[in-house]
Amino acid sequence: MKPTAKQVRFVLKPALFVAALLPLAWMLLRVFEFAGPGLGANPIEAIQDFFGIWALRFLLITLTMSPLRMLIKQPWPLAFRRMLGLYAFFYCALHFLTWLILDQSLNADAIVEDIIKRPFITIGVIALMLLIPLAVTSTSNWQRRLGKNWKKLHRLTYAISILAVWHYYWQVKLDTIDALVYAVILTALLGLRLLNRKAAGKKTK
Amino acid sequence: MLIKKNSNEPRPSEITSEKIYRERRDLLRSLGYVGAAALLGNTACAKTETPNTNTAAALDMGNLIKSPYSTDETPNSYADITEYNNYYEFGTGKEDPALNSGNFKPRPWNVVVDGEAEITGSFTLEDILAPHALEERIYRLRCVEAWSMVVPWVGIPLGDILKRFKPTSSAKYVSFETIVRPEEMPGVNRPILNWPYREGLTMAEAMHPLSILAVGVYGKELPNQNGAPLRLVVPWKYGFKSIKSIVRISFTEQQPYTSWSASAPNEYGFYANVNPEVDHPRWSQARERKIGEGLFAPKHETLMFNGYAEEVAGLYSDLDLRRNF
Numbered sequence: 001m002k003p004t005a006k007q008v009r010f011v012l013k014p015a016l017f018v019a020a021l022l023p024l025a026w027m028l029l030r031v032f033e034f035a036g037p038g039l040g041a042n043p044i045e046a047i048q049d050f051f052g053i054w055a056l057r058f059l060l061i062t063l064t065m066s067p068l069r070m071l072i073k074q075p076w077p078l079a080f081r082r083m084l085g086l087y088a089f090f091y092c093a094l095h096f097l098t099w100l101i102l103d104q105s106l107n108a109d110a111i112v113e114d115i116i117k118r119p120f121i122t123i124g125v126i127a128l129m130l131l132i133p134l135a136v137t138s139t140s141n142w143q144r145r146l147g148k149n150w151k152k153l154h155r156l157t158y159a160i161s162i163l164a165v166w167h168y169y170w171q172v173k174l175d176t177i178d179a180l181v182y183a184v185i186l187t188a189l190l191g192l193r194l195l196n197r198k199a200a201g202k203k204t205k
Numbered sequence: 206m207l208i209k210k211n212s213n214e215p216r217p218s219e220i221t222s223e224k225i226y227r228e229r230r231d232l233l234r235s236l237g238y239v240g241a242a243a244l245l246g247n248t249a250c251a252k253t254e255t256p257n258t259n260t261a262a263a264l265d266m267g268n269l270i271k272s273p274y275s276t277d278e279t280p281n282s283y284a285d286i287t288e289y290n291n292y293y294e295f296g297t298g299k300e301d302p303a304l305n306s307g308n309f310k311p312r313p314w315n316v317v318v319d320g321e322a323e324i325t326g327s328f329t330l331e332d333i334l335a336p337h338a339l340e341e342r343i344y345r346l347r348c349v350e351a352w353s354m355v356v357p358w359v360g361i362p363l364g365d366i367l368k369r370f371k372p373t374s375s376a377k378y379v380s381f382e383t384i385v386r387p388e389e390m391p392g393v394n395r396p397i398l399n400w401p402y403r404e405g406l407t408m409a410e411a412m413h414p415l416s417i418l419a420v421g422v423y424g425k426e427l428p429n430q431n432g433a434p435l436r437l438v439v440p441w442k443y444g445f446k447s448i449k450s451i452v453r454i455s456f457t458e459q460q461p462y463t464s465w466s467a468s469a470p471n472e473y474g475f476y477a478n479v480n481p482e483v484d485h486p487r488w489s490q491a492r493e494r495k496i497g498e499g500l501f502a503p504k505h506e507t508l509m510f511n512g513y514a515e516e517v518a519g520l521y522s523d524l525d526l527r528r529n530f
Contacts (some may be wrong), residue, residue, distance in 0.1 A: 012404070031500075040288065040289060040299065040300060041281075041284075041285040041288060041289035041299070041496045041497070042289060042299070042352060042494065042496060043500055044494065044500060045352075045494070102500060102501065102502075103494075104504075105501075105503035105504065110504075111493065113384070113489070114489065116483075118487060118488055118489070119487070120487060170487065171487065171488075172396060173350060174293075174297070174398070174468065174469070175293075175297035177396055
């Protein structure tokens with residue numbers, strides 16, 4: 001499979017744009033009871049968890065593009081990284097807004113106290129904060145302006161993903177199996193990069 | 206008609222349809238027909254009995270005694286109460302117990318009573334319940350995860366049942382055990398908790414009038430996912446203390462093993478009294494999400510002892526509740 005630049009730009013990217021909105025569309029359908037199973041007895045928890053897990057998934061999918069490129073030895077997967085990364089930020093923001101508005105009712109004291117006193121929330125907020133400069137500098141303009149430093153800045157994705165998985169793991173009451181599966185996937189995605197760097201010598205990519 | 210009618214056979218109009226047949230039996234049951242087995246076993250026996258396999262008796266919930274211990278808050282819907290549960294023996298998702306407990310058979314049911322008591326043995330559920338009148342107890346239930354519901358239980362004061370077994374002066378605690386049935390409970394195949402699920406109370410807590418053994422909810426027998434056929438409800442403690450599907454009650458001298466505390470001793474204690482001033486190590490206990498309120502409803506301030514401070518605070522006047530969480 002070898003899509004042309006035109007196909008990437010006019011077919012695959014728009015398709016991905018729409019596809020990545022499907023989780024949000026699905027949740028809206030359920031919230032307004034147009035379709036799908038109800039949100040259950042604790043709808044706020046269901047919405048918050050849904051956006052959080054999709055933020056994590058998009059982070060990991062973003063991290064899959066580079067190994068995919070290495071595997072198939074073609075550059076086109078990299079073209080989707082920006083969109084995927086921005087969607088990770090998008091769902092992360094929705095997850096955070098659900099927490100602020102629906103869960104915490106914009107109670108500033110409670111919010112600040114939770115961010116300071118609950119470590120799993122602290123690292124979640126840090127992960128979101130780190131995503132902001134990445135989202136802002138995601139454009140080609142910024143890529144040009146920052147030059148070599150752009151790549152270094154965007155390597156924060158690794159730290160953000162580790163914090164995200166850790167945030168998920170740390171808030172689980174007891175059954176950590178899902179969080180551990182994500183941890184294994186993340187380890188594999190980061191591990192592949194390490195192996196690749198070793199194999200290629202100390203070449204700056 | 207080609208077939209000659211035999212005058213001894215009933216006419217089609219005289220045969221009761223199965224639907225009506227069953228409805229009549231349900232009506233009889235609700236009017237008070239309890240079944241012969243419940244009239245037996247008025248006193249507990251001193252030696253171990255072989256379990257009675259009588260499955261006929263249904264519980265009469267027609268004339269529930271209203272209790273002054275009931276709250277006047279509106280109970281949560283039956284759907285919320287029966288579809289949002291923590292019962293890891295059936296899976297760790299909140300909807301798993303409702304989805305996965307269909308094969309669980311709460312009858313016939315036997316409870317072993319043992320330990321520091323004059324009267325011990327194995328008793329049928331009917332033996333346990335027979336001498337007691339069923340009460341309606343509308344209680345708040347507060348989960349350690351910081352959500353809560355109001356549940357209209359049907360049950361009996363635990364103390365009234367325990368007294369029948371004549372616990373000795375060595376009995377300082379009561380311990381409870383949940384059944385383990387791998388064939389009917391898919392979750393027990395994972396050692397997520399150290400099965401069987403076990404919980405315990407001090408004697409004083411067990412004898413307190415608020416503590417009940419529940420057999421029903423909303424005037425009906427407990428669904429499997431809510432701990433059928435017999436569970437504990439201790440409303441001033443976090444929900445995990447209210448152990449479900451009890452098969453064993455033991456009077457002990459030492460503080461008993463409690464499953465959540467064993468799995469994470471720094472997070473779950475023996476007492477587990479609802480206390481907004483003592484946080485869970487990873488999350489706050491100061492506020493709770495009341496299930497059943499709308500999407501924009503704010504959380505509520507958690508009350509000391511889940512709002513039962515007047516009734517139970519006296520039990521803990523000498524106890525440091527931060528150390529003994």
